[in-house]
Amino acid sequence: MKAAVFNQYGSPKVLQLQEVEKPTPKDNEVLVKIHATAVNDYDWSMIRGKPFLYRLMFGLLRPRKNIPGMELSGVVVSTGKKMTSFKAGDAVYGDISEHGFGSFAEYICIDEKALTLKPNNMSFEEAASIPHAAALALQGLVDIGQIQNGLKILINGAGGGVGTLGLQLAKLYCAEVTGVDSGDKLEMMKSIGFDYTIDYQTEDFTKSGQRYDLILDTKTNRSTFSYLRSLKPNGKYVTVGGKLPHLLHALFFRRVIHLFSRKRVHIIGLKTNKDLNYINELFESEKIKPIIDGPYPLSEAAIAVQRFGKGVHRGKVVISI
Template identity: 35%
Template sequence: MKAAVYTVYGSPKVIQIQEVDKPTPQPHEVLINIRASSITRADTMMRQGTPKFGRFFVGLFKPKNPALGTGFSGIVEAVGNQVTKFKIGDAVFGEKLFSNGTNAQYICVNQEGIIVSKPDHLSHEQAAPICDGFLTSYSFLKDIAKLQSGQHILVNGASGSLGTAAVQLAKYMGARVTGVCSAKNGTLVKSLGADKVIDYKETDFTTGGTRYDVVYDTVGKSSYKACKNIISDNGVFVTPVLSFETLRYSLFKPKQVKFSATGIRKQHVLKALLTELVPLFKQEKLQTVIDRTYRLEQLVEAHHYLETGRKVGNIVISQS
């Protein structure tokens, strides 16, 4: 089968599409014929080996795991002899954490892992990126920020993968939503449910008089220090992007500043969150925003585009 492989850290050109052995499912695993997979900012960090301290975990001098890709959507093609939750022919989607090889034709996933049935009306391309933007932002809004109905949230980076998901989720959770994005993405962010949109190139949102219960800086372009005057007394600044400043504040002001890495939360917690999201997709309350779709053979090109930092929503690798 074909799979994306990288054996050294570096620019997108280190990625090769190679012929590798098709995996065989273990007793509790399903073999999935991948129809679409995600390509995310986490993949670029794995490929580059950044931040450098992360190499203690993923390989000091070269990647321990040469595979790429986390999100997947596809069809179960074979099942291990202990599998009870899925059967051959099921359409499923989910995530294999830490770039575990979904940019490929096949993967094996444990039935207890982050894998659920795909709603019929969603295409594989729409389902594959759900665990990046939606699962991360749901984890942040529900568990980290504990967003409540009636609260006011500001989503910085409202046009990214996490941002487009956060705007929709926050609206669904009953919050008042202000989205920060550039003018070219304002119409999209409003259409996703934002009550108000601020163009970050025109207006510094940290200087307005409005105070927010939650500031969710999805892109790590702001900081608690910059935002502290716009956060209400019991409010919170949350971000999925770790900086030295965020780390320092989250240690000294843990109630006001919170960072979380969704990937290191327990699998059963993430699976439970994903299971809560599925009915919202079925009811068409949530929609995946897709910017560009590439073929597996175009993964290098896709990584180059990802690195521009300009993508709107998600990028998908399609094998349909």
């Protein structure tokens, strides 16, 4: 089978289309013919071997796991003896990061727990773009942020996968939503329904004097205290991810902050694939639609990863296989 393989750490150019052995499912796995996959932070970091922490997981000098990819959609080809949830021919999708990587390939063997049935009206490209970003957005806004009707919300880093789905989820609660990202993404953001947009390159939203009930941050790049300025008295700040020192700062000060104010600071620990059936319902009733950058063919996986790394993508970068 064909796969996008990297045998050394480096720029996305190290990713080459190669012929590799097609896997065979163990008793607890299903074999999936992959139709589409998506690019995530993990892939960008794994291919470059940066931050260094990734090398502790994937190989110190050379990558031990050399096919990236942690989201997929495709069709079940065969199932291991102990697998009961799916049968050959089922169209499925999911976030496989808890069970291994390797979705930049034509086939994969994976634990059935990583998979959910794909609705008929969802394309394979849409399905591959959904599981990771939708789960982060849903857990950030609903489970942790406890969004209610009519709140004033800000999404920082709003033009990517989490932000564009997060907006659509927030609109189900009639929220007023401000999106912050680089200037060239603001047109797209307005077109999908952000009420207000802010170019972070020309304006610091934490100094605008505006206060929000809930901030969802995909790019935590300031000290926690500067975000507090932008929260209403009972406001919540929920970070999805960002720069490690700032995340540690949030972790360290969150209890103290709540002790001295009524504001709350939360860091999401992603529960992969949680509530995808609910996301399926929203998709089937046309309440959400992912924004896709691409799709790119597998032979252009390096270009797709480079777009993600440069931050020029809009929504989710998808690769068709």
